[in-house]
Amino acid sequence: MNTAHVLASIALALAGPAGAATVSMAFGDNLPPFILADQDAGIEVEVVRAALAYRGHVLQARYLPMGRIPLAFKARTVDAIMMDVGEDMAREGGHYGVAPVVYDNVFYTLASRKLRIRTPQDLQGHSVNAFVGAAARYPAWLQPLVHSRDYVESNRQEVQPQLLALGRYEIVLSDRIIFQYYTRRLQKRQPGFVMPAVDEHSFVHANPDDYRPVFRDAAIRDDFNAGLAQLHKSGRYRAIYDKYLKD
CATH class of the missing domain: 3.40.190.10 (Periplasmic binding protein-like II)
Structure with a gap:
């Protein structure tokens, strides 16, 4: 060659x-x-x-x-x-x-509250923290809450585990992986912090x-x-x- x-x-x-x-x-x-x-x-x-x-x-x-x-x-x-x-x-x-x-989005609650979320009506009367655009994605579940001061959408999903643990919100809507990730980061930043037991409430099938x-x-x-x-x-x-x- x-x-x-x-x-x-x-x-x-x-x-x-x-x-x-x-x-x-x-x-x-x-x-x-x-x-x-x-x-x-x-x-x-x-x-x-x-x-x-x-x-x-x-x-x-x-x-x-x-x-x-x-x-x-x-x-x-x-x-x-x-x-x-x-x-x-x-x-x-x-x-x-x-x-x-x-993305597998679920509702998180503290196990100690013993809440059951099976229908949209089960969210009524509770404080809810969700990601931006959640009501548009899940209108049947969240649109009835959008005018309530107890419903907040935020891009700061990193604070969701702590908000739930401290009782600032009774219900948090998050993807499972994202919630686990931020929980681990919170425990690393605050070694004395222990995340309370939580319940996961599936409400839709991820498509x-x-x-x-x-x-x-x-x-x-x-x-x-x-x-x-x-x-x-x-x-x-x-x-x-x-x-x-x-x-």
């Missing part, structure tokens, strides 16, 4: 697999431990990055407020978005992938379709799906979760 052929072979090797691309994808701007924008990391980001890398693609994450995510896709300023935020992106030429993560990524390129979507399946098969998917929850 002559020098020209050697150099060409090296160049192809450095370029990576045929069809490999840099994929710009819009994520929410911060939602620990799923999205840690300042670290370009988090469970959701790492799963997507690893799934794309399975066939040589490189993730370029862009962190945006949730409302701007579908706008970025429609404006063609990104190649993909992590969830459609309720808009049908198929109309915009989008190709839906398999959900890399699913993976609500958390599907959307790609402009169907082939990259297919590569992502294949990579995600491999992450599950290899055990690396579970390892990414454990990295953030067992530190």
Whole structure:
């Protein structure tokens, strides 16, 4: 093989697999431990990055407020978005992938209160702290509360375990993983703090379709799906979760 052929072979090797691309994808701007924008990391980001890398693609994450995510896709300023935020992106030429993560929201109460939450009426007369947009996502459960001073939506989910423990709110609405993550962080920051026993009240079935990524390129979507399946098969998917929850 002559020098020209050697150099060409090296160049192809450095370029990576045929069809490999840099994929710009819009994520929410911060939602620990799923999205840690300042670290370009988090469970959701790492799963997507690893799934794309399975066939040589490189993730370029862009962190945006949730409302701007579908706008970025429609404006063609990104190649993909992590969830459609309720808009049908198929109309915009989008190709839906398999959900890399699913948020499992539940109501938390102190076990000592012995509350039962089985219907929306069970929330009446109680103070509730939820994440921003919760009433819009679960109108049957939360819209009747939005005009009550006992109902608050806040982006500061890091304080939810402490608010519940101190009795500032009787009910907290949070994803299970997010609540566990912030409980662990609280116990690390305050070694003497002990989280009281809590009850989890499931009230809806998490729908993976609500958390599907959307790609402009169907082939990259297919590569992502294949990579995600491999992450599950290899055990690396579970390892990414454990990295953030067992530190």
